[in-house]
Amino acid sequence: MKRAVIRELLDEDLGTPSEIAQSLRDLQRINQWFGGTQTTIQLLRRITQSSKFKSLSLLEVGAGNGYVPITASRALAAEGTDVRVTLLDRVPSHLPVSGVDVVVGDALELPFRDGAFDVVSCSLLAHHFDAAELERFAGEALRVARVAVLVNDIIRSRVHLAITYAGLPLFRSRMTWHDAPASVRQAYTVEEMRSIVGRSSARKIEISRHYLYRMGILLWK
Secondary structure (H helix, E strand, O other), rough: OOOOOOOOOOOOOOOHHHHHHHHHHHHHHHHHHHHHHHHHHHHHHHHHHHOOOOEEEEEOOOOOHHHHHHHHHHHOOOOOOOOEEEEEEEHHHHHOOOOOOEOOOOOOOOOOOOOOOEEEEOOOOOHOOOOOHHHHHHHHHHHHHHHHHHHEEEEEEHHHHHHHHHHHHHHHOOOHHHHHHHHHHHEEEHHHHHHHHHHOOEEEEEEEEEEOOOOEEEEEO
């Protein structure tokens, strides 16, 4: 299935405040039910096991309401690892109003000094970029990270698209009904992702497959 670029409504904030809030709740459910949160937890475990760190600072880019990194930080806290989360999104209304550090900023021009965080992470962000933008994001994320960059995204395939359409009745937002299949259509395959991030300055690249057409990428400094 050829990649198709389709504008996503949530990404462009094309809805009422109520619709946007409902779409963010749907996105939270997608990550909770279909492997997104667990993918980030598994990748963070890999980072902590390799680095031997018991405390990490993490910047989540394109964070939305921050459900994935916040849930992952709680899971690792139960295992004895402290993950201090900062959320960045270019749309202020997507970010939570309290409980965690938030920054409004551009993923392609991260407003931080070199090595500001141990880990730079993103979930369901990479497929919004074309190849050149994704390569640029990888470079920016590696600049800001001290240890690794974590990318959690979906895999494009016809079967995944069919599953996505079948699952739409589980969600309430008209924005989700549009954005969920659009995300699958413009996602990358593992091979495409490997080719793009392979042009980065990462010392080592690890790509893994996870539950229900998720892929995890670690770019090591």
